[in-house]
Amino acid sequence: MTCACNGEKNKEKYFEPLYMIFEEYGPDDKNLIPVLQNAQDEYGYLPEDVLKEISSHMKIPLCKVYGVVTFYTQFHLEPRGDNIIRVCMGTACHVRGASDIFEVVNDELGIADGETTEDLKFTLERVACIGACGLAPVIMVNDNTHGRLTPDKTREVLDIYR
Amino acid sequence: MKSLEELKEIRDKYKNEIQIRKKEFREEEHIHKAHVMVCTGTGCVSSGARDVVAEFNDELGSRNLEDEVKVVGTGCHGLCELGPLVIVYPEGTFYSEITRDDVAEIVEEHIIDGQIVERLLYEDKSGKKIAGYNDIDFYKRQKRIALKNCGKINPESIEEYFAEGGYEALGKVIDELSPEEVIEMVKDSGLRGRGGGGFPTGLKWSFAAGAPGDKKYVICNADEGDPGAFMDRSVLEGDPHGIIEGMAISAYAIGADEGYIYVRAEYPLAVMRLKKAIIDAEEYGILGDNIYDSDFSFDLHVKEGAGAFVCGEETALMQSIEGNRGMPTPRPPYPAVKGLWGKPTNINNVETLVNIPYIILEGPEKFSAVGTEGSKGTKVFALTGKVNNTGLVEIAMGTTLREIIFDIGGGVQGGKEFKAVQTGGPSGGCVPKEHLDLSIDYESLLDVGAMMGSGGMVVMDEDTCMVDVARFFLDFTQSESCGKCTPCRIGTKRMLQILERITQGDGQGGDIDLLLELGARVKETSLCGLGQTAPNPVLSTIKFFRDEYEAHIYDNYCPTGSCDELALPYWIDKDICIGCTACVNECPVDAISGERKEPHVIDEDACISCGACAEICPVDAIFQK
Numbered sequence: 001m002t003c004a005c006n007g008e009k010n011k012e013k014y015f016e017p018l019y020m021i022f023e024e025y026g027p028d029d030k031n032l033i034p035v036l037q038n039a040q041d042e043y044g045y046l047p048e049d050v051l052k053e054i055s056s057h058m059k060i061p062l063c064k065v066y067g068v069v070t071f072y073t074q075f076h077l078e079p080r081g082d083n084i085i086r087v088c089m090g091t092a093c094h095v096r097g098a099s100d101i102f103e104v105v106n107d108e109l110g111i112a113d114g115e116t117t118e119d120l121k122f123t124l125e126r127v128a129c130i131g132a133c134g135l136a137p138v139i140m141v142n143d144n145t146h147g148r149l150t151p152d153k154t155r156e157v158l159d160i161y162r
Numbered sequence: 163m164k165s166l167e168e169l170k171e172i173r174d175k176y177k178n179e180i181q182i183r184k185k186e187f188r189e190e191e192h193i194h195k196a197h198v199m200v201c202t203g204t205g206c207v208s209s210g211a212r213d214v215v216a217e218f219n220d221e222l223g224s225r226n227l228e229d230e231v232k233v234v235g236t237g238c239h240g241l242c243e244l245g246p247l248v249i250v251y252p253e254g255t256f257y258s259e260i261t262r263d264d265v266a267e268i269v270e271e272h273i274i275d276g277q278i279v280e281r282l283l284y285e286d287k288s289g290k291k292i293a294g295y296n297d298i299d300f301y302k303r304q305k306r307i308a309l310k311n312c313g314k315i316n317p318e319s320i321e322e323y324f325a326e327g328g329y330e331a332l333g334k335v336i337d338e339l340s341p342e343e344v345i346e347m348v349k350d351s352g353l354r355g356r357g358g359g360g361f362p363t364g365l366k367w368s369f370a371a372g373a374p375g376d377k378k379y380v381i382c383n384a385d386e387g388d389p390g391a392f393m394d395r396s397v398l399e400g401d402p403h404g405i406i407e408g409m410a411i412s413a414y415a416i417g418a419d420e421g422y423i424y425v426r427a428e429y430p431l432a433v434m435r436l437k438k439a440i441i442d443a444e445e446y447g448i449l450g451d452n453i454y455d456s457d458f459s460f461d462l463h464v465k466e467g468a469g470a471f472v473c474g475e476e477t478a479l480m481q482s483i484e485g486n487r488g489m490p491t492p493r494p495p496y497p498a499v500k501g502l503w504g505k506p507t508n509i510n511n512v513e514t515l516v517n518i519p520y521i522i523l524e525g526p527e528k529f530s531a532v533g534t535e536g537s538k539g540t541k542v543f544a545l546t547g548k549v550n551n552t553g554l555v556e557i558a559m560g561t562t563l564r565e566i567i568f569d570i571g572g573g574v575q576g577g578k579e580f581k582a583v584q585t586g587g588p589s590g591g592c593v594p595k596e597h598l599d600l601s602i603d604y605e606s607l608l609d610v611g612a613m614m615g616s617g618g619m620v621v622m623d624e625d626t627c628m629v630d631v632a633r634f635f636l637d638f639t640q641s642e643s644c645g646k647c648t649p650c651r652i653g654t655k656r657m658l659q660i661l662e663r664i665t666q667g668d669g670q671g672g673d674i675d676l677l678l679e680l681g682a683r684v685k686e687t688s689l690c691g692l693g694q695t696a697p698n699p700v701l702s703t704i705k706f707f708r709d710e711y712e713a714h715i716y717d718n719y720c721p722t723g724s725c726d727e728l729a730l731p732y733w734i735d736k737d738i739c740i741g742c743t744a745c746v747n748e749c750p751v752d753a754i755s756g757e758r759k760e761p762h763v764i765d766e767d768a769c770i771s772c773g774a775c776a777e778i779c780p781v782d783a784i785f786q787k
Binding site: 028029030031032033034036037060064067068071072073074075093095096136 | 427465466467468469470482483484485486487488489644750751770772774
């Protein structure tokens with residue numbers, strides 16, 4: 001991963017929100033999780049640079065910071081999209097071409113399972129049956145279900161959220 | 163606030179304010195003409211309760227009634243399925259499923275004209291409309307101690323908590339009782355831990371009190387993670403001051419001056435209300451230094467979890483507060499001796515703590531008068547699954563499962579046959595219908611291989627596959643296993659693999675014995691409560707539903723048709739089929755053929771048993787074999 005701070009000049013600006021968080025939470029082990037939670041609220045996820053800065057500021061080894069981040073499901077090391085797309089891979093969807101639908105989303109957005117687009121609009125996930133077999137193949141975008149999809153219709157659905 | 167007398171003055175001032183909600187209210191005493199209580203628990207909020215509150219305020223404002231009628235957002239009333247719920251006092255009329263469009267009618271007809279809006283009343287099984295909150299079966303059979311304030315007061319108002327006698331128990335403890343006397347009272351009450359294990363609370367306190375150390379902590383475990391359980395969330399959202407008061411009393415009893423409430427981050431409303439409650443209590447001087455002008459000081463913090471089920475285990479929870487990976491540590495040493503940051507620590511569950519002020523004020527005898535020989539008081543359950551009235555219920559210990567499911571819960575949905583009830587979440591087990599008359603207490607549930615647990619109660623009907631239920635819970639515990647100890651990390655994984663192959667039709671002879679053996683080992687040898695109880699759903703379903711496991715393994719057949727790979731194919735009754743071709747178009751695998759207006763046929767080998775055809779068929783001609 002390349003450094004997100006674009007050199008020294010912007011570094012201060014990039015870490016500014018983080019320093020605000022440090023003002024509220026001192027360099028104490030017990031504050032690690034709250035600092036990570038606040039940092040994730042601020043940055044949308046936990047970038048490597050942010051973790052390094054937290055480690056050096058709080059004087060907690062980076063391996064421990066990383067260990068805590070990967071233990072709790074709330075923390076994400078990669079950015080998450082504004083829209084979470086879940087493609088159903090259940091039996092009925094599978095035989096009705098769910099993998100074609102998955103490929104369309106994959107092609108259109110240029111992301112694989114578990115990945116997020118660079119503009120942070122979309123995150124793509126494969127999921128087990130979402131219980132809408134009669135509408136197969138189905139995808140869910142956030143809380144909305146879109147069914148009876150064809151590759152063309154899938155592109156139309158994506159356009160709604162673009 | 164400097165003394166109990168001062169508190170009582172404040173209480174009396176606000177008591178008038180809420181007098182209208184009491185049975186014994188006198189007209190000349192009340193300040194408002196009516197109180198409109200809108201449930202703003204998480205369930206009702208997601209059904210639109212905030213809009214309803216806003217609409218009431220607008221509607222009353224536009225009629226210049228805002229000074230005469232008070233709109234109050236309350237905690238959970240329990241009947242979440244019928245939300246948003248609205249109760250109008252002084253009559254105590256209970257309205258359910260209220261939307262903003264209904265508000266004007268309630269204001270116009272009920273509040274102004276004094277006529278009950280029949281159309282919006284709760285309807286019981288027989289179709290009878292019931293107006294009174296306390297006349298509804300769901301409520302009238304309950305006994306509310308832990309939930310006594312939930313839904314009755316505005317949880318964001320410390321003054322309303324005062325009006326209900328709030329913080330008097332803390333004042334009494336500080337003014338009149340020694341820490342030893344407080345512990346004796348809790349012991350006498352017979353209260354046992356409501357988080358699952360059922361350890362006697364007073365005894366636990368005495369351990370922490372007796373442990374040497376100048377610094378001690380109290381912790382409230384509000385990391386409620388069982389799927390299908392929301393008892394603690396409702397108390398946190400509906401009565402945050404009750405928990406704070408219970409914690410302050412426990413701190414006084416064991417000699418602690420600092421406390422933490424560890425809440426799941428997935429409960430944002432609970433976190434918000436707790437934080438507000440702490441600030442309000444600090445402003446009144448009920449938290450902080452020299453409470454009620456005594457030597458007792460107590461500071462309280464809220465700590466948000468970060469998404470790890472195992473943190474509900476007390477040693478893992480303390481690791482998490484300290485800022486580490488939430489992995490459990492071996493006991494002994496127990497937290498009472500060596501807990502948070504190595505100091506003596508007392509950890510109690512939300513529901514345990516909220517019972518404490520009641521025990522102090524009403525006396526341990528009154529508390530222990532309810533319940534059974536070994537299990538005193540009440541227990542809150544989250545009643546869910548295939549039951550008519552899903553929601554939160556608080557019952558006296560000793561109530562039977564039948565009373566909860568059929569009398570309070572209104573029976574099984576859709577008139578189906580009751581099969582089993584799962585209690586205790588992923589740590590518990592399934593209780594079959596032959597034990598429906600089992601009385602609910604810690605021991606009798608353990609005797610049948612289930613457990614009290616934190617209070618999840620999932621009702622299952624004839625269509626539920628018990629092997630699949632076991633697989634579901636094990637899938638959950640397996641993925642939540644923290645990986646520290648081998649029996650839990652690998653044992654649950656192996657058990658899950660066996661269950662998966664059984665539900666996929668690849669079960670082998672001997673699998674049941676293997677599950678029994680593995681399950682027993684995992685229980686015996688795991689480090690913490692997660693692993694020690696994870697096999698329970700499997701063991702109890704094998705105990706009571708062994709025939710279902712055998713059908714999957716030896717007959718390649720799922721008796722309920724829930725396991726897709728073992729589901730039986732569909733067929734078309736040619737005497738009913740009208741040849742409309744709807745099913746042909748619906749079938750995802752093109753397994754159906756036939757001419758228009760002629761009976762159709764399903765190719766059994768191609769059918770994946772998804773049921774899409776049966777759902778679309780206009781004449782119900784399609785059946786599963």
